[in-house]
Amino acid sequence: MANTNNVITVSRQYGSGGRLIGEKLAAALGIPYYDKELIVLAAEKSGYSKEVFEQIDERAGSSLLYSLSINAPLLSGVTGYTELPLNDKLFLIQTEVIRKIAASPCVIVGRCADYILEDQKNVIRFFIDAPFDARVKRAIEEYEVPADKVKDVVNKTDKQRSNYYNFYTGRRWGALGNYDLAVNSSLLGIDGTVEVLKRFVELAPAQSE
Numbered sequence: 777m778a779n780t781n782n783v784i785t786v787s788r789q790y791g792s793g794g795r796l797i798g799e800k801l802a803a804a805l806g807i808p809y810y811d812k813e814l815i816v817l818a819a820e821k822s823g824y825s826k827e828v829f830e831q832i833d834e835r836a837g838s839s840l841l842y843s844l845s846i847n848a849p850l851l852s853g854v855t856g857y858t859e860l861p862l863n864d865k866l867f868l869i870q871t872e873v874i875r876k877i878a879a880s881p882c883v884i885v886g887r888c889a890d891y892i893l894e895d896q897k898n899v900i901r902f903f904i905d906a907p908f909d910a911r912v913k914r915a916i917e918e919y920e921v922p923a924d925k926v927k928d929v930v931n932k933t934d935k936q937r938s939n940y941y942n943f944y945t946g947r948r949w950g951a952l953g954n955y956d957l958a959v960n961s962s963l964l965g966i967d968g969t970v971e972v973l974k975r976f977v978e979l980a981p982a983q984s985e
Contacts, residue, residue, distance in 0.1 A: 780805050780977050783878045783896065785889040787903045787941075787949070790933035791911025791919070793961050793969070794904035795885055800970045802883035805977065810877060811885040817877075818869040867944055886937070890954060891945040900980055902973055903950060903958040910962040956980075 784801065788794020795811055802809035810817075867888075874884060874892050878899070890901040906914075911930055915921040921929050941949035952958055957976055961969045 780881050782881055783899045784883045785901045786885045789905045790930050791915045792904045792906040793966050796966055797904055797969050798883050798885040801973050804974050808882040814870055814873055817873045818866055822869050888941055888944050900977055901955045903955040904961050906960055906962040
């Protein structure tokens with residue numbers, strides 16, 4: 777089994793297989809994997825039920841938080857946000873959770889983790905994409921999205937993820953400068969993409985704080 781001292785973030789287009797790639801990469805590297813698990817951890821920290829947070833996961837919140845989020849102090853550990861909308865509470869709570877779990881090697885999927893951990897040196901940032909037709913095919917075959925609705929679902933989900941990322945980071949979702957490596961998962965398939973990412977992690981120079 778491979779080994780790494782890095783935290784790995786995986787951003788992904790809907791239907792690219794990014795979630796599964798992240799999960800398999802974590803298994804191959806022998807490190808923890810976090811995706812929906814972050815919802816559970818955030819719920820435990822906040823006292824809200826995970827069902828409440830699941831409804832607003834990766835959805836943008838208030839314009840007030842955006843005006844604050846471009847300032848470093850907000851993402852430095854603000855805890856007095858009880859009056860904020862739920863979307864914004866979830867983002868801030870997940871920020872704290874992500875920073876805590878990133879103290880040890882792990883794979884984190886989505887939720888602006890690449891941005892939240894931008895000042896942490898031992899982070900490798902991946903973006904997984906694929907052609908639209910390939911993503912539509914996967915959504916039908918793997919996610920069981922109805923064929924008559926699948927194109928709308930793919931577009932809507934990508935837009936939601938883009939809005940969420942752009943809103944909370946002030947950056948553009950999918951812009952290559954935000955990531956260390958972007959991979960078209962349709963070229964090599966899920967397992968081939970995992971192998972490429974694993975090799976990248978193994979070859980990445982050791983980093984220290």
